[in-house]
Amino acid sequence: MNDILTVEKLNKSFGSKKVLKDVSFNVQPGKIVGLVGPNGAGKTTIMKAILGLFDFQSGNILVNGERISIVHHQPLSDVGALIEYPGIYPFLTGRQHLELFADNETTRKEDIQNIITKLNIESYIDRKAKGYSLGMKQKLGIALALLNKPKLVILDEPMNGLDPKATKELRDLILQLTKAGTTFLISSHILSELEKLVDEIVVIDDGKIIKQTSMEALSDSNGNYLVLTTSDDEKARKVFIDEGIKLEQTTEIRIKKTSDDQLASLIQLLSNHGVNIIDVQHEHSDLETSLLDLLDNKQVEE
Numbered sequence: 001m002n003d004i005l006t007v008e009k010l011n012k013s014f015g016s017k018k019v020l021k022d023v024s025f026n027v028q029p030g031k032i033v034g035l036v037g038p039n040g041a042g043k044t045t046i047m048k049a050i051l052g053l054f055d056f057q058s059g060n061i062l063v064n065g066e067r068i069s070i071v072h073h074q075p076l077s078d079v080g081a082l083i084e085y086p087g088i089y090p091f092l093t094g095r096q097h098l099e100l101f102a103d104n105e106t107t108r109k110e111d112i113q114n115i116i117t118k119l120n121i122e123s124y125i126d127r128k129a130k131g132y133s134l135g136m137k138q139k140l141g142i143a144l145a146l147l148n149k150p151k152l153v154i155l156d157e158p159m160n161g162l163d164p165k166a167t168k169e170l171r172d173l174i175l176q177l178t179k180a181g182t183t184f185l186i187s188s189h190i191l192s193e194l195e196k197l198v199d200e201i202v203v204i205d206d207g208k209i210i211k212q213t214s215m216e217a218l219s220d221s222n223g224n225y226l227v228l229t230t231s232d233d234e235k236a237r238k239v240f241i242d243e244g245i246k247l248e249q250t251t252e253i254r255i256k257k258t259s260d261d262q263l264a265s266l267i268q269l270l271s272n273h274g275v276n277i278i279d280v281q282h283e284h285s286d287l288e289t290s291l292l293d294l295l296d297n298k299q300v301e302e
């Protein structure tokens with residue numbers, strides 16, 4: 001399938017500071033891709049470059065196969081975005097903001113009402129934005145990004161300022177729009193939230209892409225553990241260490257899962273030494289653990 005977004009060998013400097021270094025990744029239609037990495041890694045800079053907000057030194061950005069640049073924005077008509085803080089006019093109401101940005105004359109009223117209902121912002125949409133809380137402004141910013149039914153939506157920290165209910169409503173809406181074919185590129189530091197949403201992640205650190213991977217592959221390669229409770233944990237530990245089986249540095253007996261028949265051989269080994277297994281738990285490492293692991297052992301992908 002053709003990519004809806006392709007970023008190829010993007011380089012960007014601010015003065016003498018190199019901020020993006022040969023950044024390449026791609027996004028396929030209908031996917032939700034998370035852009036993650038430490039503070040200052042370059043996430044917002046990538047998103048701004050995709051939106052044609054500044055020039056870059058070298059590389060290509062293609063939306064639906066068409067090149068974006070500071071002087072060529074046409075392909076961005078299919079893109080909706082919320083980057084950093086929503087630009088809000090204090091003396092306009094939320095609805096007036098939506099009216100200002102709605103680009104379809106004929107369906108304008110209907111589209112506006114739809115997005116108001118979906119984001120549950122009816123109760124304050126006719127009040128002036130100067131009285132909005134951080135979360136209310138954020139929701140209005142998201143409404144503006146989604147209003148014109150873009151094919152690709154770019155959201156920088158969309159959960160900023162949202163309460164748990166609003167976070168869940170936004171998550172449900174993103175999943176619903178994805179089912180209907182919309183594509184999302186989302187950056188967030190709230191990894192527990194992001195992992196409920198994304199199909200793939202792109203990991204960036206210090207301006208370089210460390211990895212692009214599906215969540216499935218990440219969890220398979222990185223994060224399944226067996227946690228054992230035995231009749232004699234001390235003896236069990238010694239048996240495993242003597243056999244060269246690596247134990248994680250935790251209080252429980254935790255072993256990284258490497259194959260489907262591994263548990264049977266562990267049971268056999270302990271039983272040969274008179275130790276019984278009382279309980280086995282299968283644990284998946286979460287996105288945060290996987291990400292920290294990736295950043296600790298980083299090897300830039302070719």
Ligand SMILES: Nc1ncnc2c1ncn2[C@@H]1O[C@H](COP(=O)(O)OP(=O)(O)OP(=O)(O)O)[C@@H](O)[C@H]1O
Nearest residue numbers: 014015017019037038039040041042043044045046
């Ligand atoms: N306009 C600018 N002028 C100079 N340096 C900038 C500018 N914008 C960003 N930078 C620098 O570029 C680097 C990447 O910043 P960016 O905002 O893209 O990071 P980020 O990954 O979005 O970080 P965060 O998670 O903290 O939002 C940082 O070192 C930042 O200081």
